[in-house]
Every structure is written in C-alpha cells, then in structure tokens.
Amino acid sequence: MDTLSKQQRHNNMASIKGKNTKPEMIVRRYLWHSGFRYRVNNPRLPGHPDIVLRKYRTCIFVNGCFWHGHEGCRHYVVPKTNTDFWVRKIMRNKERDKETQQQLARMGWHCITVWECELKKDRREQTLASLAFTLNHIYLKDRSILYQVPEEETGMCIAAEPEGEY
Template sequence: MATLSPEQVHKYMSAITSKDTRPEMIVRRWLWMRGFRYRLHHPRLPGHPDIVLRKYRTCIFVNGCFWHGHDRCRFFKMPKTNTAFWEAKIKRNKERDHQGKLELAEMGWHTITVWECDLKPSKREHTLLSLEYTLMHIFLKDRQC
C-alpha cells in the first residue's frame, strides 16, 4: 500500500465536510418520509445540531464514529501517525459535543445522537425505527404535561 505525502493527506482530510454527510442524509430523508419537519444546522442553538425538530423540542446530532471518537466502535481506530494531534482533536470534539448537549438540556431541549455505525445497512432500519419511537415518546410525554 502506497503511503501518502503530508500534502496529499491534508488535501483529502480538508475535503471532508461536516454538513450533508451520507449518514445525515439517510436520517433526514427518513424523517421527511415519515412526516417529521425540521430545520438544519440551527446557528443559534449550542452545538449547532444537524437536525432540529422544534415541534418535539429535540435536536438530533448525526455523528461520524471517527470524528467524534465513538467508544468501543469497530469503525473508530486511532491513527498510528500523528497520534498526539488526533487524540487531542478527538478529545476536543467530545468535550464540545458534551458541552453543547448540556447547554441544550438547560434550555429545555432533548438531544439524540445517531452514530454513523448504527446507520450501516444491517442496523439502519432498527436505528431509524428507534429514533421514531423516541420522538413520538417525547411528543406524547410533552403533551401530557
């Protein structure tokens, strides 16, 4: 296997986007087909959630296993080169995620995290049905109060 130069690695890594990722699009399409209406990447909410369902007062974060350091996930492996940089970056990402969720909770918002590995074809239907169940539970619980 050929190794890449630092310039090539930089080029490939900088091309990775944080919005409209394949896992996010899977969740968005599924929610829309089920009749859920949402806003994307709300700039005024902490953590800039990927999907915001105002009616359910719920924010959904669709996280990539590598970028958010999904613990005990076979799709997350710490790189063997420049390890100190990646450990620090992933730790910062986890801390930022946690802080954003705390701030949302203080504002009265529910948060749901959907992991990239849970959207693989073998688990996708179960994950999305669980997401729908959770949203309906939140909606019904909030209406009873």
C-alpha cells in the first residue's frame, strides 16, 4: 500500500528529471575539464544520447540504476507496491536501451554506459579516469585504422625515403 496520496505521488514522479541530472553533470564537468568537447542530448541520434562526442564517434549514456535496471546493484530495488507495473516498465527501458545502442552501433557509433552507482564518491575518480582512458583508446584505435598501411603495400617507398633506381 502506498503511503502517499495520488496527488503527492504524482508530484514526486513529476519532479524527477530526465536531463541535467547530478550524475550526468559530474560526467560532463569531468569531460569538459579534461579537454573533451561534446554535445548534449543530440536529437538527430537514436535515443537522444546524454553526451555525444563527434570527434570520437562516441555516445555516452549516464543511466540511473533504478530506471534502467542495473542488475546486481543495491540501488536497483523493485518497489513493493505496484510491482508488475515497475517490472514491465524497467524491462521496456532495458529493451529500448539495447535497441538504441544496436542502432547506434550499426551507424558506426561507439556506446558507453556510465551507471549512477559508479559515480558515487568512493568510485568516482576511478570511473572517470577509466572513461577518459577508453575515449583516448577509441580515438587512437580509429585513427590507426584510418591511417594504417595495408600489408601488401609495405614494400613501397614512402615520401621521406630516397628514391630507388628505376
């Protein structure tokens, strides 16, 4: 049984933000101060990712553990009232997240999910450092693919080498 009236419950649920949440702001502040430039909630991409880094072709989703059903997390507890509704709702959210990430991957985008619990004070620095490392790795990996010399052409002269005899 719910301890709040319908109007109180409605007001509580209506006050929950979907954008500019505290975990999202923590990630955005860290990325900006680390020199990463991004866009927020890009409407042209499926799922409107929380953070989009075009240079890295990467989308970052900052997910709340409850709303996105973070398995094994102490912050994900199914409410004792209206349980069937909440289980269905969270399952739909998880399915939608999966479909969105698959669409983005088919479009050539990398997807990173940062969970709310990973941004708690005891784990925050490690999580954010890991995020920066991953972004730099993606950038270097993509650049090495773009500028990699195919194996069969390794015997060819490079512009800085002296010309051979013809």
